[in-house]
Amino acid sequence: MESRSVQAAPARRRRVGREERERQILDAAVAVFSERGYANASMDAVAERVGVTKPVLYTHFGSKEGLLLAxxxxxxxxxxxxxxxxxxxxxxxxxxxxxxxxxxxxxxxxxxxxxxxxxxxxxxxxxxxxxxxxxxxxxxxxxxxxxxxxxxxxxxxxxxxxxxxxxxxxxxxxxxxxxxxxxxxxxxxxxxxxxxxxxxxxxxxxx
Amino acid sequence: MESRSVQAAPARRRRVGREERERQILDAAVAVFSERGYANASMDAVAERVGVTKPVLYTHFGSKEGLLLAxxxxxxxxxxxxxxxxxxxxxxxxxxxxxxxxxxxxxxxxxxxxxxxxxxxxxxxxxxxxxxxxxxxxxxxxxxxxxxxxxxxxxxxxxxxxxxxxxxxxxxxxxxxxxxxxxxxxxxxxxxxxxxxxxxxxxxxxx
DNA sequence: GCCAGTAAGTTACCACGAGTAAGTTGGGTC
DNA sequence: GACCCAACTTACTCGTGGTAACTTACTGGC
Known part of the structure; x- marks a missing residue:
């Protein structure tokens, strides 16, 4: 009783292929890291930008540092x-x-x-x-x-x-x-x- | 029942002048930051090296970043x-x-x-x-x-x-x-x- | 069509370290 | 020797990196 929007766009956005997700995450990470600086950028911020939750980033890149390195x-x-x-x-x-x-x-x-x-x-x-x-x-x-x-x-x-x-x-x-x-x-x-x-x-x- | 040494050195180490403390802290900070890297160095580690507790660093330099900048x-x-x-x-x-x-x-x-x-x-x-x-x-x-x-x-x-x-x-x-x-x-x-x-x-x- | 099996995702948590409020103590001064 | 203030400590909060355990969407086989 909060998201699920007004009527259309039923927040039906899951299941994206591995390669595409990784590209999405990398793009978001470059953007967020360069905007706010690595130290001040939270993994939650990157995740939110992609439209997923934090653990997804960790399954793909292992750690915040790993993401930067990628x-x-x-x-x-x-x-x-x-x-x-x-x-x-x-x-x-x-x-x-x-x-x-x-x-x-x-x-x-x-x-x-x-x-x-x-x-x-x-x-x-x-x-x-x-x-x-x-x-x-x-x-x-x-x-x-x-x-x-x-x-x-x-x-x-x-x-x-x-x-x-x-x-x-x-x-x-x-x-x-x-x-x-x-x-x-x-x-x-x-x-x-x-x-x-x-x-x-x-x-x-x-x- | 743990520190307080054996008999001499009664851990009697407080009260150092402002300028001297700041020099001590700067020296310790350079050492700790360069050894472990800024991100991996904790303020507690710097404080311990000087022989004081964390809030002392904050009264002198305001923040971890302030210490690095100094x-x-x-x-x-x-x-x-x-x-x-x-x-x-x-x-x-x-x-x-x-x-x-x-x-x-x-x-x-x-x-x-x-x-x-x-x-x-x-x-x-x-x-x-x-x-x-x-x-x-x-x-x-x-x-x-x-x-x-x-x-x-x-x-x-x-x-x-x-x-x-x-x-x-x-x-x-x-x-x-x-x-x-x-x-x-x-x-x-x-x-x-x-x-x-x-x-x-x-x-x-x-x- | 239906039903595993698995990859993709989520919720709900822990640990650790930056930063702080409030209380304590040493030591110089009159 | 009583007073005062600056130096110092204890004991906390809060944010964020990282993870364990559960849930759900899509796949192919029958």
Whole structure:
């Protein structure tokens, strides 16, 4: 004597297939986690958004942390696909770096919610996010290795770390300052990573 | 009939001055938070480490979040002092970038616990950590502005973001791979930010 | 058509930790 | 040595992650 609506919509909404439910839950989780922050988001809130009760989430993902990790894993897969495809279309090392970088920024633009999850969210997913970074640095180090075959492996890794860190930071900066376009961000990265500050700064002496 | 030790040390441990207590609590909090992670660390654990009970923490810092923020604020102050002092000792822009970068890595080496707190810990402190980054980027942008007076302000900010992001990432990488010395990390940053990859990579054509 | 059997869901609970109200005690001061 | 206040403790509430046990909708076999 409360729900069951007025007359139609007899609240007849149960029994959804496993795969579809999991997609629903993941989408809801990304939304809720990114809106309220992981720590302040309750599992009940996610469940309510899907239209089920809490234990359903637990049968699918085991724990709150497991749910977060599943969200992260999904984003990870998509990220590699997008950047690798962009880099594959390039012909020179410079072009590769530029295209890959731009693809990264564009991906984050499209998927702003997933992004804020990935890069603002907690130690709980730290290992998983670190795994994404490792994936990206390995990928970039391989590209750099092809372009600079005389560099030591550790050096390649170091350069790749620099690029990944720089991109991540630029992405966060863009989220705060909307004036910065993906092209701007890409060029700032290229200015330093490819061209270097040497020529630009040497015009003005340190005085 | 359980504590109160054997005979000496009559558990006579109350009444400590406000400032000293706050320092004790901050130290304990950094230790506990970095050991177990903010989310898994209980306020009782921090209190026990200090040798008091939970409400004491609340009278000093208001909330668990407030305690974390106080830890972060303390680290922030120290970080700026250290890097600014290092940069001030330099004579050329290149030297400034190199000395500041190295000071950053050395600071994190000395204060590993505070570091893991800063760079692994959660959305709760995200704003505060973001404030530290803003402090560092403003500082670096000012240095770059002196060295490259014809660059646009937004461009300077962008370059500074690249450097801050790169340093942060290199720092995390170093924590994982102990082979990488502060000098290595500093040089990898300089390789890209100052010299640029252009010369190095152009030896090998894209083929 | 009807009746198991099982996967999908729900209700109703526990445990644990953040936060607090109210009472207690140490120690400096006159 | 009586007083007072700040430092400290005890003993609670409440919200939320997680779970055990029960219920219900859909499946295929006869």
């Amino acid at each position: 969200c992260v894993a999904q984003a990870r897969t998509e990220l590699l696909e997008v950047t690798a495809a962009a880099a594959a279309a390039a012909t020179t090392p410079e072009d590769m770096l530029r295209r890959g970088t731009r693809a990264f920024f564009e991906f984050l633009d499209e998927r702003a919610a997933a992004f804020s999850l990935l890069y603002s969210e907690a130690r709980i997913a730290a290992d998983a996010v670190e795994g994404i970074r490792a994936q990206q640095t390995d990928f970039i180090a391989a590209l750099l290795g092809a372009a600079a075959p005389d560099a030591a492996p550790l050096q390649l890794q170091g350069w790749a770390q620099v690029i990944v860190g720089a991109c991540e930071r630029l992405a966060v900066w863009r989220a705060q300052d909307k004036r910065v376009t993906t092209e701007d961000a890409t060029e700032y990265l290229m200015d330093l990573a490819w061209t270097g500050l040497q020529g630009r700064a040497s015009g003005a002496r340190a005085r | 830890c972060v604020a303390q680290a922030r102050t120290e970080l700026l002092e250290v890097t600014a002092a290092a940069a001030a000792a330099a004579t050329t822009p290149e030297d400034m970038l190199r000395r500041g970068t190295r000071a950053f890595f050395e600071f994190l080496d000395e204060r590993a616990a505070a570091f893991s707190l800063l760079y692994s810990e959660a959305r709760i402190a995200a704003d505060a950590v973001e404030g530290i980054r803003a402090q560092q980027t403003d500082f670096i942008a000012a240095l770059l502005g002196a060295a490259a007076p014809d660059a646009a302000p937004l461009q300077l900010q962008g370059w500074a973001q690249v450097i801050v992001g790169a340093c942060e990432r290199l720092a995390v990488w170093r924590a994982q791979d102990k082979r990488v010395t502060t000098e290595d990390a500093t040089e990898y940053l300089m390789d890209l930010a100052w010299t640029g990859l252009q010369g190095r990579a152009s030896g090998a054509r894209a083929r």
